[in-house]
Amino acid sequence: MTRSSAERTAIRSGLAVGIATAVYGISFGALSVASGLDIWQTCFLSLVMFTGGSQFALVGILATGGAAAGFTGIATAALLGLRNVIYGMRMAPIVGTGPWWRRAISAWGTIDESVAVAIAQPTRPLARLGFSVTAVTVFVGWNITTFVGALIGDAIGDPRAWGLDAAAAAAFLGLLWPRLKRLQASVVAVAAAVVATVLTPVLMPGLPVLVAAIVAVVVGAFNWLGRRDDS
Structure with missing residues (x-):
């Protein structure tokens, strides 16, 4: 495989994984609104937290326990988010030792999908490329679909009546099954x-x-x- 074809493969992989993952943002947005958060709180959560597993866990617990479950929801989300620390250690040699702002952005984009695409590449430059494409695609797509999902959730009421709550379980199962x-x-x-x-x-x-x-x-x-x- 030539360098250009290998780069195209890494880019295609990143785009495919990123787009597929972003679709779940619709479900998250709808479920978040149903759990009691408003549209802008939901969008802020995706923008700042940006880790699907923790986000689903947080709004899922808020939906079942209300404000009383807030501490448990935060603790659960934080526990799930600890895996990103391990991912960061794995990605540090790939991302490199550039300026602090570049490393900070890379840390923000270190999620299940970007790491999975990166470590599947045969060389470090391709891993860095796959990581970047996946992270950017997921981040942009996830935040857009979160907003769309929040609007839908606000319009239709309880998304459980439409089966959208099953998407969260499907997303977790999809991440777990290959492991x-x-x-x-x-x-x-x-x-x-x-x-x-x-x-x-x-x-x-x-x-x-x-x-x-x-x-x-x-x-x-x-x-x-x-x-x-x-x-």
Whole structure:
């Protein structure tokens, strides 16, 4: 593969992933308005937080528990956002040591999708290109579709009546599924799911997710089943 064709491939990958991810912003915008935030609060959240998993978690908990669940929602969103710190450590050699403002922008764009596209590239320059294209595409698209979704949510009322709440679960499953290629990862996912399911009826909204995350960290850290493939 020539350099130009490799660059085109990286750009296409970034655009494809970015556009596909941005579509979920419609669901987030609608759900956020349904949870009690107004249109501008919803848009500000996407602009500043810009991490879909944490955003969905926050508005999901607010929707089920109201203001009383605010602390739990923030804690859950922060816990999910910690993965971006690990991503940042992985991306530091790729992004490089340029001016502080460039590194700050890169940190803002360090999300699941941009990192996934970057590490799939064969060389560092291509990884940097894929990362940048994906981050910009997701950021622009996510904020536009968040606004559109918020307008829709404000117009139709409760988006659950239209099934839009299922999009959040579908988004999480889509991110999780490719990571379940190893037996250990599958066990971690099952353990966390069981804990969250059992605790949901007895704990306040958001706490089951926090407990399940702790269980997942413990099970994953000990790596009891080794690095064998599930095949």
